Amino acid sequence: MKYFKLIRRNLFRNRLRALLTLTLIAAIFFFVATMLSILQLFDRYEDQGQGANRIVVQSGISLANLLPYAYEAKIRAIPGVVDVCKMQWIGAYYKEKKNFFANFAVDHDRMGTVFDDYKIDPKQLHDFEADRQGCIVGQELVQRFQWKIGDRITLKRQIFSYDPELTIRGIYTHPINRSALFYHMDYHQGMLNNFGQVGTFWAKIKDPSKMAAVSQEIDAMFKNSDSPTETVTEKQFQAQFMAMMGNIKLLFGSICTCAVFMVILLAAITMSMSARERVTEIAVLKAIGFGQRLVMTLMLTEFALLTLGGGILGVFGAKIIYTFVPMGELTRGFLVGFTVFPTTMGICLAASVLVGLLAGGWPALNATRLSVVNGLRRVV
Amino acid sequence: MSLVEVRNVHKVYKRDSFEVPVLNGITLDVPEGDFLALMGPSGSGKTTLLNLLAGIDRPTTGQILVDGKEISRFSETALASWRARHIGFIFQMYNLLPVLNAFENVELPLLLTKLSKKERREHVETALKIVGLADRMKHYPRQLSGGQEQRVAIARAIVTDPTILVADEPTGDLDAKNAADTLDLLQRLNGDFKKTIIMVTHDPKAASCAKHTLHLEKGMITDLTTGAAAATA
Numbered sequence: 001m002k003y004f005k006l007i008r009r010n011l012f013r014n015r016l017r018a019l020l021t022l023t024l025i026a027a028i029f030f031f032v033a034t035m036l037s038i039l040q041l042f043d044r045y046e047d048q049g050q051g052a053n054r055i056v057v058q059s060g061i062s063l064a065n066l067l068p069y070a071y072e073a074k075i076r077a078i079p080g081v082v083d084v085c086k087m088q089w090i091g092a093y094y095k096e097k098k099n100f101f102a103n104f105a106v107d108h109d110r111m112g113t114v115f116d117d118y119k120i121d122p123k124q125l126h127d128f129e130a131d132r133q134g135c136i137v138g139q140e141l142v143q144r145f146q147w148k149i150g151d152r153i154t155l156k157r158q159i160f161s162y163d164p165e166l167t168i169r170g171i172y173t174h175p176i177n178r179s180a181l182f183y184h185m186d187y188h189q190g191m192l193n194n195f196g197q198v199g200t201f202w203a204k205i206k207d208p209s210k211m212a213a214v215s216q217e218i219d220a221m222f223k224n225s226d227s228p229t230e231t232v233t234e235k236q237f238q239a240q241f242m243a244m245m246g247n248i249k250l251l252f253g254s255i256c257t258c259a260v261f262m263v264i265l266l267a268a269i270t271m272s273m274s275a276r277e278r279v280t281e282i283a284v285l286k287a288i289g290f291g292q293r294l295v296m297t298l299m300l301t302e303f304a305l306l307t308l309g310g311g312i313l314g315v316f317g318a319k320i321i322y323t324f325v326p327m328g329e330l331t332r333g334f335l336v337g338f339t340v341f342p343t344t345m346g347i348c349l350a351a352s353v354l355v356g357l358l359a360g361g362w363p364a365l366n367a368t369r370l371s372v373v374n375g376l377r378r379v380v
Numbered sequence: 381m382s383l384v385e386v387r388n389v390h391k392v393y394k395r396d397s398f399e400v401p402v403l404n405g406i407t408l409d410v411p412e413g414d415f416l417a418l419m420g421p422s423g424s425g426k427t428t429l430l431n432l433l434a435g436i437d438r439p440t441t442g443q444i445l446v447d448g449k450e451i452s453r454f455s456e457t458a459l460a461s462w463r464a465r466h467i468g469f470i471f472q473m474y475n476l477l478p479v480l481n482a483f484e485n486v487e488l489p490l491l492l493t494k495l496s497k498k499e500r501r502e503h504v505e506t507a508l509k510i511v512g513l514a515d516r517m518k519h520y521p522r523q524l525s526g527g528q529e530q531r532v533a534i535a536r537a538i539v540t541d542p543t544i545l546v547a548d549e550p551t552g553d554l555d556a557k558n559a560a561d562t563l564d565l566l567q568r569l570n571g572d573f574k575k576t577i578i579m580v581t582h583d584p585k586a587a588s589c590a591k592h593t594l595h596l597e598k599g600m601i602t603d604l605t606t607g608a609a610a611a612t613a
Contacts, residue, residue, distance in 0.1 A: 287463065
C-alpha cells in the first residue's frame, strides 16, 4: 500500500493519454461485454427448461409441418410419460411489428403439470383456466407494455387467419423465459374451425434417465405414419433455433478474440511510450535501491490498473446502459431478456487485467532490464 | 582500515565489436569521513569510477570493497538492497520524480525500509529541514528552482543516513549562488554529520571544497591533492 501513491501518480502523469487509453479500453470492453452477453443469452435459451424433464415431439419432416391431435393420447399412453401438453407457436405481435414477442397456444389445463417451472399465483391460474380467451404473460411483457391483469389485448396475425383477442388473467414468473404469452389451445383451434393439428407436443417424463428411451419409442411409434416425428429434449429443441443462425457462437467468439487482441496491441503502444519516457526515473529508482522485480511489479500494477479501469468503465457502462435500453424491443424480440450477465462481467474484468499484464509486460521488462548507468545516461 | 578500497580496477566497455578501456588499474583508498573530489577531462573515467564505487556498475577486473565487503561480487538484488542502505545519490540533473512532491521524493528511499509512516514522516521532515526546505514539502519539482530541486535531491540522498554520498557534478546545472549553497551544504554534511562524500566535478571551485582531490586522465590516477591546492592542481 505504501507504493500505491507512486502507482496512482504515474497512472495519471499524462492525463490526456490516460483518459484516451481508458476510453479506448472501455469502448472495446463495452463491445466485448455486449457480444459475450448475447452468446450467454443464447446459452440460456438453450438451457431453458433444463432439469424440467421435458421432451418435445415435433414433425420429423420440418418444424413447419404440423402433427395430428390423435398423437397426444398415444404419447400419453407410453410408460414413463407423466403428462402431455400441446403447444402451437402463433407468431403474432402486439399493435406494431416491432412489438414482437413469443406467443403460444397451449393446453391450459396441462400447463400446471408439464410446465411446473413456470410459477403463477393459484387464483390467477384458476382465472386463466376458467376464461377461454384468457392468457398469462411474463413479467417482462407486463413492464414493456404497461399491462395489468384484466386488460384486453388484441394480437395481430402473421401466420394464422385470425387476430387473437385475449384478456390478461395472470402473470407468471420464470428464471429465464420472462417474456412469453400463453393462451388457450381450445380458443386457437376454435378460431381455425377445429382443424385438429398442432406444432408440438411437450411431454413431462417421470424419470430423466428414461428421456432418451421414451423419445425413441415415440419416434418408432410414428415412423411409418404420414406424419413421422422427431422427439428431442428441450435443450436440443432450443439449440435447433440457434443452429438456424449458423455457427454464430464461433463468429461472435472470433470477433471478441480479435477485439481483445486489438486492445492488447493498442494498450502495448501506450504502455511502451509510458515506459520509454520513464527510463531515467526507473534508473533513479533502481539506483536508490528499488530492485528490478519491485520496479517491474509497480509498473505492471499500474498498467493492469489502467486496463482494469477501462474494463470496469466498459462493463459497468454496458450493464447500466442495457438496463435502460429495451434490447428485446429494439431487436424485435430477438434479444428478449438481454442483460450483461455477472459471468460475462467477471470474464471481461479478468480479461482487462490480463490485457494490462500482456500489453505492459514487454515494455516494463525492457525498461527495468536497462542498467542503471545506461538509464541515467539517456538524459544526463 | 579505509571505508572504500579500490584494488587494481579495470573497466572496459564494449561498443559493438570494439573494446573501449575506461579505467586502467585504479587503486585507491577513501577513509571514513573523507570528502573526495574526482576531477579530470571528459572521458577520463571519473563518472565510471563513481558508478563503480556506488555499486551501479561492475568492474571488468579488480576489487571494490566498501566497509570490508566486496560489492563487486554481490548479485543484482543484493546490490540494490546494499545501495538502499549505504549509498545516497546526488545527480547533476537532480532526477526528482516529477509526479511526486518534495516530501514524497525524499520519502522514496524510506519506502524500502521497515519504518512506519510516522517514522518516515519524521525522517523526511528532518532531512528537508537540514537542507532548508521544510517550507517547500508540498511543492512539486516544477514548482521549485534548480537550486531547490538539488537540495531536495540532497535530502533524498541523506534521508536514509547512508554510509557514503556520491555526487555526480552536483553543481553542474546550477548558477553560481545555488552552486555555492549546494557546496556549502555538502561541506556541512561532511563536517557536521561526518558523511563520507565522493563527488565528480569539472569545477575547480567545487573541488576546493573537498578534503582531497583525485585527478584522473585516460583512466588512470595522475595526482592526489589535498584541500585548496586541488583547485589549482
